[in-house]
Amino acid sequence: MIYQSCFQPDHSFDPSMFSGLDSESGFNAALTAFCPELLNPEIHKQIPHFAELLYLWRSSPKDQHDWIGYFTGSLQETPEDLFPEEIEIEALLEKNVILSGSKISSHLGLASQSEKMYPGITSYIMSLFADLQEEIPGDYFELKEGFTVGTLIMQKAAFHQFMEWIYRFIQFSFEKINSAEFLIRNPEKGIEVVVNSLFIIWYLKKNCTIYDLNSRTSYVGGRYETQTSQIQVSLGCVSYNRQADQNLLEASRTGRIASGRFVEELEHKFAEKLNAKHAIAVCNGTMADAVALSAISVKTGFNNVIVPSLTFIAQANAIRHAGLNPLFVDVGTDGLMEHVVDLAERNQAILYPVHLMGKVCRWVSQLQSSLPVLEDACEALGSQFEGRYAGTMGMAGTFSMYVSHSFTSGEGGMIVTNDDEIAELCKSIRAHGRLGDNVNERFCFPRLGFNAKMSNIQAAYATAHIDDFEEMIQKRKQVVRQLADRLGDDFEIATNDIVAHGFPIRYADKMSRDRALEEISKSGIECRPLFSNIAREHFCTNSEFPNAEAISSQYLYVPCHQQIGKNDIERIYRSVSSSRNL
Known part of the structure; x- marks a missing residue:
């Protein structure tokens, strides 16, 4: 419900103007029951609009929405398209904490502009925070x-949090209404001005993302303008917490932006999460594959690599980057590389399966190091088979931390292994093939390598979120189950052992799938x-790969990340359902 201010210019009460409230028991009741502060004439003059917020907070008006709106303008002066439709409001509130139609700006800065208009407001705000032992974010004095x-x-939950926080300051101001110089000099607007300053401070402290209803633009943390996008539900998501800010600031201010403690901390925590002995951080998932393949080749002397034809191009490209030879094989009807031990033995080849869309190639766990296996688990972080994590069953496993994956550092990758020799080789190969980190070893390069190191900046962000790993994958599984309940589970990924990269949808043929790609994209999903069948399409192989061809032609996938909400699921359901009827 969106409530309109009931105050006229003379600050008289007019319940009929307060849309959504019962005219008999509405704002009149607020005078005696919900806002007793207004019985004090001095306070009454100071808080006309804040009193309405008090009423909404204390009365908790009941309606079918879990959000609440309020504006102080008149309906006649309000642009017709200022307030979105209800379904859009709900969608916007899944990605923004506040939707605002009252943006202010000043080239002087907001705090300086307030001080210019209301001398003494800055010192009063600072004294309030000192008395109540809270800190003011530095950004407050810099915002324009x-x-x-x-x-x-x-x-409503966020509104109640705001009101609980701000009321301490306003109650303290009530007590100072006859003693604080600023409030004495501003007997009609003093506390109202304070309320707006406190609102800005609150959303800065909470790092709220605010959506400007006029410009249709979001401000992350109330500070950083982000471009609007036609995409309403993206394949990836970015999490935020204060620790990320602190880590990034530390990396920057200490000058450790290339290498530093956050890389080592991330490696340690990553290995610990997956019950692996070693984790080696690299700059992206492709380099994770290339470095790990190179290390395994050095250890085994094998130059051939068996890889499925149905995979992302980066997996096959990594073979060439490592100077090795790809041997393509078809996948099964489940989309996974089949058991090809005989082929590997005949060709002295590294087995290089991909855990496609999070599904684990189960036969990997049965080899027990009889053959060198590199698991491409870039799409399967958190997936398990018989209690073991994907990526930990072969000689090594690789992960991508690109933004569309379940755990991200923006770009980034990780190699995990329980093999000490492979770990040391990977550390060397990611740093140009360097002998070691001692001063007399740093310019000795006994082998070919890459510049594949992860930066401390990437690791600073990722380290701030690694402790939320279990929560993120559980939320992702919940989203997958909800999508499967609505759309069916064509690719069989809605199980408790799988952490899906995306949610696959099957169509009758390539033409139907391609039309669906266009229509779903147009709907904002x-x-x-x-x-694709990369052996045929990108490596010009003459062999036939019927399963890879069928799956890559008939399937698409839609988002299933951990920040998807109920409205996003409804939007995906409607869009996919519509595309199936084309």
């Missing part, structure tokens, strides 16, 4: 754009084909 409480829509 911000938002007031004049027009806002918020989730990011989607992709389920890769």
Whole structure:
């Protein structure tokens, strides 16, 4: 529900103007039951609009929505398209904490502009925070754009958090109404001005993302403008917490942006999460594959690599980057590389399966190091088979931390292994083939290598989120189950052992799939084909790969990341259902 201010210019009450409230028991009741502060004439003059927020907080008006809106303007002066439709409001509130129609800006800075208009406001705010032993974010004094409480829509839970926080300061101000110089000099607007300053400070402290209803633009943390996008549900998501800010600031201010402690901390925690002995951080998933393949080749002397034809191009490209020879094989009807031990033995080849879309190639666990296996688990972080994580069953496993994967550092990759020799080779090969890190070893290069090191900046971000790993994968599994309940589980990924990279949808043929890709994309849902038959399409192999051809032609996949909400699921369901009827 969106409530309109009931105040006229003379600050008189008019319940009929407060849309959504019962005219008999609405705002009149607020005078005696919900806002007793207004019985004090001095306070009454100071808080006309804040009193309405108090009423909404204390009365908790019941309606079918879990959000609440409020604006102080008049309906006649409000642009017709300022407030979105209900379904859009709900979708926007899944990605933004506040929807605001009252943006303010000043080339002086908001704090300086307030001080210019209301001398003494800055010292009063600072004294409030000192008395209540809270800190003011430094950004408050630097912002040139911000938002007031004049027009806002918020989730009810967030609104209640805001009111609980701000009321301590306002109650303290009530006690100082006859002693604080600023409030004495501003007997009608003092506390209202304070409320708007406190609102800005609150959303900065909470790092709220705010959506400007006028420009249709989001401000991450209330600070950073982000471009609007036609994509309403993306394939990937980015998490945020304060620790990420602190880590990135530390890396920058200490000058450790290339290498540093966060890389080592991330490696340690990654290995610990997967119950692996070693984790070696690299700059992306492709380099993880190339470095690990090179290390295994050095250890075994094998130059051939058996790889499935149905995979992302980076997996096959990594073979060439490592100077090795790809041997393509078809996949089974489940999309996974089949058991090809005889072929590997005949060709002295490294087995290089991909755990496609998070599904684990089960036969990998049965080899027990009889053959060198590199698991491409870039799409399967967190997936398990018989209690063992994907990527930990072969000689080594690789992971991508690109933004569309379940755990991200923006770009980034990781190699895990329980083999000490492979770990040392990977550390050498990721650093140009360097002999070691001692001063007399750093310019000795006994082998060919890459510049594949992860930066401390990447690791600083990822380290801030690695402790949330289990929570993220559980949420991802929940989203997959909800999508499977609505759309069916064509690719059989809605199990507790699989952490899906995307949610595959099957169509009758390539033409139907291609039409669906266009239509789903137009509806704002990011989607992709389920890769391609790369042996035929990109490596010009003459052999036949019927299963790889069929799956890559008939399937696409849609998002299933951990930040998808119920409205996103409904949007995906409607879009996919519509595409099936084309």
